[in-house]
Amino acid sequence: MVSHENDAYRIEQDFLGEKPIPIDAYYGIHTLRAVENFSISNRRVNLHLIGAIVTVKKAAAISHQKLGNLSSPIATAIVKACDEILNGSYSEEFIVDAYQGGAGTSTHMNVNEVITNRALEILGYNKGDYHQLHPLHHVNLSQSTNDVYPTALRIAAISLLRPLSEAFAELQDSLQIKENEYQHAIKLGRTQLMDALPMMVGQGFGAYAQAIARDRWRLYKVEERLRQINIGGTAIGTGMNASLKYIFTITDTLQDITSLGLARSEFPMDITQNMDVFVEVSGLLKSAATNLFKISSDLRLLNSGPKGGLGEITLPPVQVGSSIMSGKVNPVMSEMVSQMAMKIMANDQAITLAAMNGQLELNAFTPLIAEALLESLEMMTKAILLFKEKCLEDIIINEDICKKNLSASCAIATALLHHIGHHHASELVKKAQQEKKDIATVLRESHILPEDAVKRILDPYEITKPGIPGI
Template identity: 65%
Template sequence: MAINTNFRVEKDLLGEKKISSNAYYGINTARALDNFNVSSKKVNLHLIKAIVTIKKSAAITHKKLKELSPEKADAIIKACDKILKDEFNSEFVVDALQGGAGTSTNMNVNEVIANVAIELLGGEKGDYSLVHPLHHVNMSQSTNDVYPTAIRIAAIKLLRPLSLAFANLQEALQIKENEFADVLKLGRTQLMDALPMMAGQGFGAYARAISRDRWRLYKVEERLREVNIGGTAIGTGMNATLKYIFLMTDILQDLTGLGLARSDYPMDTTQNMDVFVEVSGLLKSASVNLIKISNDIRLLGSGPRGGIGELSLPKVQAGSSIMAGKVNPVIAEMAAQTSMKVISNDAAITYAAASGQLELNAFGPLIAESLLESLEILTNAVNIFTEKCINGLEVNEGNCSHNLEASTSVVTALVHHIGYDKASEIAKKSLRENKTIKELCLEEGILTPEKLNEILNPYEITKPGIPGMKEGKK
């Protein structure tokens, strides 16, 4: 009788299940595939690699403590190294949205590591007498201490390039602040003409907002460094020795290069997810600033004839399939849309963190998926926005000058010299007769040309003080 070699049979407490003979995952993963066919998104690979690193650290720890044979430990360590080199990415197949507080993801990792290790020992996949996913790979661990620790490791590693991306954006905005420092333009409040300003001042304000985001993102890493590894199922540490708990964390620090610290109260770190809400909240705050800046740039760059047209955005692609010659502000739109996605992810993280019950939060997978996605896409969006929009921005001095001269904004500079009522009268007449404020003042002899030039000096009307009046004099 011919033997079917296309699959192997694995058993668990629910019974038997056929697994493809080519698969490195096992029965727990196969059941998760049946149960959680929700989306087209698999578990974030950054999270997978963080879990693999934890498994490697555990194997090294157990080898040092002589709790695992050197042969098995070395096979697990080598298997982890191969996985970390992206050799088995396709084996991590569980849907990102899953029940079980991340157990399916943890078991997917345990099974792949075990089967890779089995082959390294000369065995065949599924022969768990050589290396067992639970007894050996998951030794002294629970999903409930592995998964939150892995989220923290993955988040820190994604947070650092995001902080750098915001630092680069801040620098790019500061360059524009200096580049446009001498360009006088119209400032606006509530979309209406307000006061004169230097174009560079606007970019300086953007840079200050982004600098706050950069600093907050840089500092929040500290909140993620406290890990509950060794706390096992509910934070009490049952089935994990004190020697393992302390050595495990030290080795994990070495493997990740991160300043991880053992939680002094693992039960808290196991069940409470507020730290992820805090991090996500800062991503939301940064996204708010990014939307504001990108929308301002789109507005100031509108036109080229029918809009404000004070900025020229880099042209990166044709804008329409029907309107020939149209170019749209697509990079700024991308930055805003990405930010909107981050804000929506923050709502999911907030609700998931609030929904934990008693000694465990079952909604860690949604938190992990949403937070890691936000970190990744925001980093990419900020880098693209900096490179393909901010760096290539140009100011249209002619349009800035025209819009300023056509407005009545400079009349505010005259209030302390001619009074509010007279200034209002001049402003109304300027709009009615389509003349500039300066022209009317000269026509009516309200002020001398010399005094007008002194009051309306660009460097006087764009800084603190009363234009045309020295400090201490009236």
């Protein structure tokens, strides 16, 4: 309600009293109270969530107009205001801190007020003239934070999950290109950082590609659970103050607007109070993060040096690495991916704790879930694409160093087990290490096997295939 205005402010009123609102502001008293109460992080609510809430508001206005619950001028103004926001206008008006009490009510009211005040302007009225068009009576008709917010979070999550799945597809393709490119380049495989067996460089990239393919599939499939929405359930999922016609109409309208295959939950109270689907999505992000961390860590290790480390690969130099050490170039893109993975794991813990601490018919900590989940989805997509573009695509394999390290190792002795037994093979390894000779030389000097057998058994390209070498 508006009681009076002066040159700089309009006065708005709520249950707790009055507040002066900047005359040009599209937000109102509920938003201002939230800003005063929750300014803790300097992080505003994720705009993907804002856009999803606006989309729900647009669908509600269209539905109420169809059902005759809103007049055509009011519904049309609300829809026009929503479209302007969805096209990027008024983003600066969404000023509530991402971390807030109230299960998302502050964010929800920020959206309601901005839509209302822009719609009032469209209708030719002043901002704050709520007796013409009201944030709650019109924009929020038949709705509650508790059905709008979870529905919007699912829409926002799906909208970010799809490009992430595509990013994983691109990463998988890049790894498979490297797999094919280096299918004939041989190197030393290692277990527990110790020499193990020969392998093809391409085989290593192929193993990475398989891990990423699993992540891609898991994230693609989890969207099915996100499509279940509780819009129309209102406060606790029972649907009080929302007609069945409205409930079915808004679901259909949201399907049409978003093209996301959304479906009304068979049990809206479940969606209202239980946040486990977001824990599931976050858990899959954590799983993907572990693979990304492993890959980026491996590449850093193989790149180490360039003279004092393994040096078997060279990562693209993208920036100078030190303010004091001349010529130093660090594996910054791999380090970036590793830190992203750590952050996603930390976000997963926050999402888990927030979801498990919901009580009875509502989870008061949904804003934390929303902020952490949407941040993880956005961050992982950006990190993957940058990693692919600025690191993976231009990796150079130093084949001479790979062959040198392999030939200097005794790992190839494992190929002899079927022919001379474990004990004799171990004695050859000990002798080679003591005399600083390679296994082939020591084996020839021992005259245990004929020369043609030695050559056949110790062929490193045969050792990288299934079967018993030399047979």
